[in-house]
Amino acid sequence: MASRSESSDSRSRAGRYVRQSTGYRAFIPAPLPPDPPVVLTGTLQRLLSDADRALGRLDGSLLTLPNPDLFVYMYVRKEAVLSSQIEGTQSSLQDLLAAEAQVLTPDSPLDVDEVINYVTAMNYGLGLLGQLPVSIRQWVPSLGTAL
Secondary structure, eight states: OOOTTTOSEEEOSSEEEEEOTTSOEEEEEOOSSOSSOOOOOHHHHHHHHHHHHHHHHHHHHHHHOSOHHHHHHHHHHHHHHHHHHHTTOOOOHHHHHHHHTTOOOTTSOTTHHHHHHHHHHHHHHHHHTTTSOGGGTTOOTHHHHHO
């Protein structure tokens, strides 16, 4: 008997996987509402309540920011530095900001351009958020060309 991962048509309450002619499996979600209905236990209700409260705090904190765009501006740069460091770059946030301000010193890392490319791609992707359907936001080949 084939295992669940090898089956050509695996089913679950959430949906089913169907083997495609190319060999890949596609997930086909089950119709909503689910049958039998979802039962919210006390534990699940508490977790949902905690998540809802955390989202409320996050939403409330946005109201205290005088300029949310400035926060996003710096957050993108911090993310670019950290992600680039995973790939082995030596540039810091200070190096990136100096390069963007065109205040480079002889000690500036040569790989700061890699971080700048990451910022460019991230800003390009953020600009596309309002245009792309949710289903393809996770895979956007044009982000690679932004570099």
